[in-house]
Amino acid sequence: MSAFPKAICGADDLKGRFLEAERSMEPGRVVLEEMPRAAVLQREFRASHCSYCFTSIDKSSETIQCSACGEETFCSSICKSLARNEYHWLECQHKDLLDQLGPEAVLALRLLLADEPDNIKTSERKRAKIEKFDKWPSDFDLVSSLMTHENRRSEKEIGHYRKVARELVQVTSTSSNESWSSIDKDVLFGFVMRHLLQIQCNVHAITALVVDRREMGDHVETQNQVRLALAIYPRASLLNHSCDPNVIVSYERRKLFVRTLKSVSKGDELLHCYGPHCARMRFRERRKALREQYYFDCVCSACSTEEASERELGHRFVDLFVCGRCNGLLKACDDENVGSCSTCKKSFIMKKKFDNYDAAQKIFDAAEVHKENNDFDRALTKYHQCLKIHKSLLHKSSKTLGRTHDSIAEVYANLGLFKKASEHCQASCVTVELIFGEASMELANELLKLAQLYFNSRQAKEALQMARRGLSIFSRYCDNTDERIIELKEMENFLEQIK
Incomplete structure (x- = not known):
């Protein structure tokens, strides 16, 4: 059983069959429903x-x-x-x-x-x-x-x-x-x-949010997205992959929904991300993962652009390094051990930056072990050491920097220090918004966490602002029965009453 309100099937010898937009649509429109x-x-x-x-x-x-x-x-x-x-x-x-x-x-x-x-x-x-x-x-x-x-x-x-x-x-x-x-x-x-x-x-x-409760003085709830079930959707299987997709898949129990992530024009191919996303993985990692599971080499626009950029920037530029003088982004010169600022043109010998980056990763890994063992004080010490290095090396849109802020926020939350947690979660939100965009589901999930932290630290005004921002994004892509929408609406109603 399925419904195709706004999608039709196209075909060619290269791609086989695929889905395309029957008409122009704004973000958040349902283009396919299927059991x-x-x-x-x-x-x-x-x-x-x-x-x-x-x-x-x-x-x-x-x-x-x-x-x-x-x-x-x-x-x-x-x-x-x-x-x-x-x-x-x-x-x-x-x-x-x-x-x-x-x-x-x-x-x-x-x-x-x-x-x-x-x-x-x-x-x-x-x-x-x-x-x-x-x-x-x-x-x-x-x-x-x-x-x-x-x-x-x-x-x-x-x-x-x-x-x-x-x-x-x-x-x-x-x-x-x-x-x-x-x-x-x-x-x-x-x-x-x-x-x-x-x-x-x-x-x-089919994924779902499952609450993980860890008792640490206060009860801290962590929502994890888990693989709840496996399913075959014949029509949704016609969606081809892109590492920078224009549709997103969500589920309401057994039912699948495909919604537009971006504006699409009539005749545009509808492209879904099979897992490896350009904002989460480098193109070489994406290609390897897609080749191993799906048996094709991805040549989507994101992969083509990133491959060309990597040739320009150099393979060792695995993250967004910044210039120590003007905070401009660095790119590789003919010698990949030498970097040049894209803004002020100053040249740098990159060995020290690469060494510091690798050292920070080892510190981060040690912090993760302490966190898993519930040794939160030691974890915080390591995370902050790592954060200091990352701030000196990386641009604020670096996924690595955002991940460090997010980990620190999680530890502070487990210690019941919700105000401190909110400061680092807010920094993580900045990174997520720069990477994924102001209307992305990734940002919506971060805003949900930030709203919860503001609420728990009794920052009512900030909690209400984040709840509304999160709701505006979730409502685009999810049904009103979605647990995240329900939670944010309850929070919004409560905070409205106590204003």
Whole structure:
């Protein structure tokens, strides 16, 4: 089930099929809504989330468990019935084996069951021809056409998938459902094998915010985004990658939403980031990650621009070094050990800056160890040593500098020193805004943290300002049921009352 209010399918021989804008749109517009063809909740969340719709379940909620396997928890009889009809009728008696095989294997089995026996028996099992559809094909045909990259897999990897496929075929062919047990095992094997290979390149990780509470005098809540479930969305899988995307994907339980991040014109390709983003990773790291998981070399505009810039700046300029005289950015000369200020043109021997940068990284790593061991006083000492070096070396838009401020803020928060934490979180927000932009989700998440810190340190005016800024961004990209929007609205209402 899906809706394409503002997206259509395009195609060419180079990129294959892709999605493009049906008309011009401003940021925050929904261009695609889709329910998954198949989805599976990660095992560690079975007790805290509904196994079918992925709704969060608290201890006071009434839940329904499968009485046979005792492994699946549902928020309602409707979800239990849907799960039973779609896949649990088969999985229930094989839970131990499926847990051993892993969530990707379970997802492949659910894709197979969604294919339905009649489609499998009549299908020619070949990839659909690349074309621009006047009418959207069935989910079965879309999934059948998803890439597997089988010819790029190692023999060891193919051997592993074959072993898993044989196990899943045995589960299916020995079922009491004659519609499935009557299908030729070789045909089943072909479908299962294809789905297993498709998953790596086409799976979507449904994420959710989970609160981690650490008691340290006061209760400090840290919201972490976790991989809640795995799913296949046939139409969303047509989105191609860009390291500087113009759309963003979010989830409301099982449902996927694609919204514009930037203004797009009619006919523009809609581009989604598969993970490696130009604001978080260098292009060489991005290309390596994309090649290893998705089997292509990214040549998006961000990669092309950054590759050209790296040739100009030099490989060792791994961060935004600044001139000690005017704070202009440094770039490499013909000799990469010599830097030149892009503003005042002063030349620098870079060895000392590189050495200090490497030394700061070692100090930061030591601080991280102290933080993980809850030795916050030592962590703070190390972080501040690191911060002093970073401030002398790096521009305020440096991700490294922002990360250091963010880590210091986290430690102060765990010590209950929320005012000090807010000072460093505010500095982190400056960096995030410079990197990602004033309307980015990355900034919205930082503003949420800053609002919480201002609130906890009783800086009501500042908390209200940050709550409103955060809400203005989240409301562009998220539904009103989003937990972050709910929290910020509650904070805004409370602070309005006490003004």
